[in-house]
Amino acid sequence: MRQFEREQGLVAPLDRANVDTDLIIPKQFLKSIKRTGFGVNLFDELRYLDEGYPGQDVASRPLNPDFVLNQPRYQGASVLLARRNFGCGSSREHAPWALEDFGFRVVIAPSFADIFYNNAFKNGILLVTLDEDTVDRLFKAVEANEGYRLDVDLENQRVTTPEGEVLEFEVDAFRKHCLLNGLDDIGITLQDEDAIRDFEAKHRASRPWLFRDKVSA
Amino acid sequence: MAGQTLYDKLWSQHLVKERDDGTALIYIDRQLLHEVTSPQAFEGLRLANRKPWRLDANLATPDHNVPTTVIERAEGNAGIKDPVSLIQVQTLDDNCASFGIEEFKINDARQGIVHVVGPEQGATLPGMTVVCGDSHTATHGAFAALAHGIGTSEVEHVLATQCLLAQKMKNMQVRVEGELGVGVTAKDVVLAIIGRIGTAGGTGYAIEFAGSAIQSLSMEGRMTVCNMAIEAGARVGLIAVDDTTIEYLAERPYAPTAEQWDAAVADWRGLVSDADAAFDKVVEIDAASIEPQVSWGTSPEMVTGISGEVPDPADAADDTVKRGYTRALEYMGLAPKQKITDIRLDKVFIGSCTNSRIEDLREAAKVAKGKKVAGSIQLAMVVPGSGLVKRQAEAEGLDKIFTEAGFEWREPGCSMCLAMNADKLGAGEHCASTSNRNFEGRQGYGGRTHLVSPAMAAAAAIAGHFVDVRQLDVRSFDTPSTAQEA
Numbered sequence: 001m002r003q004f005e006r007e008q009g010l011v012a013p014l015d016r017a018n019v020d021t022d023l024i025i026p027k028q029f030l031k032s033i034k035r036t037g038f039g040v041n042l043f044d045e046l047r048y049l050d051e052g053y054p055g056q057d058v059a060s061r062p063l064n065p066d067f068v069l070n071q072p073r074y075q076g077a078s079v080l081l082a083r084r085n086f087g088c089g090s091s092r093e094h095a096p097w098a099l100e101d102f103g104f105r106v107v108i109a110p111s112f113a114d115i116f117y118n119n120a121f122k123n124g125i126l127l128v129t130l131d132e133d134t135v136d137r138l139f140k141a142v143e144a145n146e147g148y149r150l151d152v153d154l155e156n157q158r159v160t161t162p163e164g165e166v167l168e169f170e171v172d173a174f175r176k177h178c179l180l181n182g183l184d185d186i187g188i189t190l191q192d193e194d195a196i197r198d199f200e201a202k203h204r205a206s207r208p209w210l211f212r213d214k215v216s217a
Numbered sequence: 218m219a220g221q222t223l224y225d226k227l228w229s230q231h232l233v234k235e236r237d238d239g240t241a242l243i244y245i246d247r248q249l250l251h252e253v254t255s256p257q258a259f260e261g262l263r264l265a266n267r268k269p270w271r272l273d274a275n276l277a278t279p280d281h282n283v284p285t286t287v288i289e290r291a292e293g294n295a296g297i298k299d300p301v302s303l304i305q306v307q308t309l310d311d312n313c314a315s316f317g318i319e320e321f322k323i324n325d326a327r328q329g330i331v332h333v334v335g336p337e338q339g340a341t342l343p344g345m346t347v348v349c350g351d352s353h354t355a356t357h358g359a360f361a362a363l364a365h366g367i368g369t370s371e372v373e374h375v376l377a378t379q380c381l382l383a384q385k386m387k388n389m390q391v392r393v394e395g396e397l398g399v400g401v402t403a404k405d406v407v408l409a410i411i412g413r414i415g416t417a418g419g420t421g422y423a424i425e426f427a428g429s430a431i432q433s434l435s436m437e438g439r440m441t442v443c444n445m446a447i448e449a450g451a452r453v454g455l456i457a458v459d460d461t462t463i464e465y466l467a468e469r470p471y472a473p474t475a476e477q478w479d480a481a482v483a484d485w486r487g488l489v490s491d492a493d494a495a496f497d498k499v500v501e502i503d504a505a506s507i508e509p510q511v512s513w514g515t516s517p518e519m520v521t522g523i524s525g526e527v528p529d530p531a532d533a534a535d536d537t538v539k540r541g542y543t544r545a546l547e548y549m550g551l552a553p554k555q556k557i558t559d560i561r562l563d564k565v566f567i568g569s570c571t572n573s574r575i576e577d578l579r580e581a582a583k584v585a586k587g588k589k590v591a592g593s594i595q596l597a598m599v600v601p602g603s604g605l606v607k608r609q610a611e612a613e614g615l616d617k618i619f620t621e622a623g624f625e626w627r628e629p630g631c632s633m634c635l636a637m638n639a640d641k642l643g644a645g646e647h648c649a650s651t652s653n654r655n656f657e658g659r660q661g662y663g664g665r666t667h668l669v670s671p672a673m674a675a676a677a678a679i680a681g682h683f684v685d686v687r688q689l690d691v692r693s694f695d696t697p698s699t700a701q702e703a
């Protein structure tokens with residue numbers, strides 16, 4: 001997994017609540033068996049005026065000029081500012097893959113859906129939860145100031161605004177540790193291999209019907 | 218000391234290790250796999266030179282991409298016209314073959330939507346932890362199994378370690394007490410719950426559905442309710458074990474047999490919340506107050522009763538909600554205060570992991586029997602959830618009822634729930650759908666989804682617009698309602 005320490009990035013505002021994973025990456029792009037290449041189809045239905053399909057040359061597609069990520073001032077943004085319940089809907093990890101592939105390293109919102117939250121951290125994307133009023137203020141500041149950047153510091157768990165205001169955020173210790181060190185959590189779990197084997201043996205003894213390999217047919 | 222909730226019990230029965238950082242390792246008993254969210258997980262295993270920890274915990278079937286017409290399905294994988302979809306299904310076949318994982322392939326009679334197949338086979342059992350790279354895994358909680366939807370990295374993690382890294386959720390109880398009205402089904406109950414608590418109302422919680430109205434539901438109905446827990450933001454939905462649960466599981470192919478059955482049943486009987494268990498949040502709903510539901514917007518919480526109307530954004534509680542309503546009405550092509558019964562439909566879809574089980578098809582067939590789909594409906598389709606559901610429905614003559622009424626009778630799969638295969642809505646088309654998500658573009662680019670129960674969908678197909686199924690002259694017909702799927 002890609003490491004994350006600090007991001008001093010341009011902020012793009014996506015002003016709508018309940019942005020679901022179908023909106024982040026529509027299902028036709030889920031047919032890929034790869035993990036990369038989803039960035040060009042991030043927010044596909046909002047970003048383009050026509051219907052997208054996999055394998056298409058996006059350069060020839062008509063862009064929706066009203067969509068925020070298409071506006072010149074937000075080109076190169078790496079911090080996405082969003083509203084409540086971001087990432088609701090399906091478990092598709094293609095959503096964080098698309099955000100990451102597009103260039104987002106941080107999403108800031110008042111709340112995130114559970115599965116998306118997990119998936120994002122496993123792909124090197126930092127999700128920052130700030131209260132509704134603060135997010136609202138940031139929206140106003142981003143819209144009012146072209147080139148608005150935020151400094152997101154994971155180690156110290158704080159976001160610093162261009163005005164020097166410091167916004168602290170919570171993140172659990174394990175996710176932070178993995179993100180700061182770019183760790184693969186399968187490797188970490190396998191360090192507990194013995195504990196898993198012990199548990200499994202006891203579990204099998206007390207509930208043998210959960211194990212089909214030993215159950216005689 | 219307060220007692221334990223059902224969720225607390227399942228959690229502690231699977232806790233391998235609590236770690237200092239606040240996460241826990243949870244042992245996983247069953248992983249269901251399908252073609253969309255597994256290829257990158259298998260690829261990850263291969264790249265790291267890892268093997269699946271325990272093969273018999275896994276069961277796979279393709280469902281999202283499979284075509285549903287009889288002609289295409291006769292050709293097996295070769296009938297998948299879209300080359301990208303074909304590769305995905307073939308990749309699942311190849312991965313299962315090379316790693317040694319059991320798979321119900323495209324034309325196996327047991328193939329179907331993962332969340333229909335697992336319970337139907339008895340591969341989902343009470344007291345299990347069940348995961349799948351699919352958010353509707355909550356469905357399996359109807360059996361008092363701790364079931365989570367997970368992402369692809371987690372699919373790989375479970376394959377490699379038989380464990381999931383998790384954090385304990387909070388406990389919520391949703392109690393639905395009293396008797397449901399005639400024509401009011403499990404789908405209406407869960408839509409009403411989501412309408413009440415919102416799509417983020419359950420975020421961070423495991424929801425246990427309880428109360429006399431929930432207990433009165435069949436296993437099919439309970440699965441419908443738990444299926445949509447995720448639409449209320451909860452990864453986990455649960456219902457306690459009772460006789461209905463145990464009767465359903467008897468003699469399922471993967472269920473325990475002989476003396477193990479008795480031991481298992483004794484164990485399962487304990488899978489209920491203790492009377493003095495404490496919940497972090499309790500929501501109570503009066504069953505009698507629930508009427509058949511119809512969603513009008515682009516989020517499952519945008520729902521109302523059949524006698525209701527589309528809201529006016531001017532009445533919204535705050536600015537974010539107001540913008541959401543305005544945008545939804547624009548996308549859906551509806552006017553503020555329009556009556557729900559005035560919404561005209563173009564297509565009707567009866568299927569999906571929410572409502573494609575035998576009981577769902579029986580309810581729809583009761584309404585459709587002897588009637589005709591309205592001429593203004595371009596397509597009304599019924600897609601059974603699995604090959605075995607299809608076979609059972611045909612044995613009961615339901616397929617005839619549907620086809621005589623003008624519905625198309627299809628082969629099992631996810632179909633127009635998500636429109637990854639050829640079954641889609643066109644831009645601007647309104648669809649009465651028994652699926653679970655009405656997000657923009659979900660059933661096809663520009664498509665407009667209204668979530669309803671199977672009976673309401675069938676009634677809408679016949680009327681051409683939404684009607685109150687309670688006011689229809691529903692002729693009863695005899696059905697072997699307790700018959701087991703073969």
Ligand code: SF4
Binds near residue numbers: 281635
């Ligand atoms: S039927 Fe729909 S919701 Fe269910 S698994 Fe398939 S695509 Fe997902």
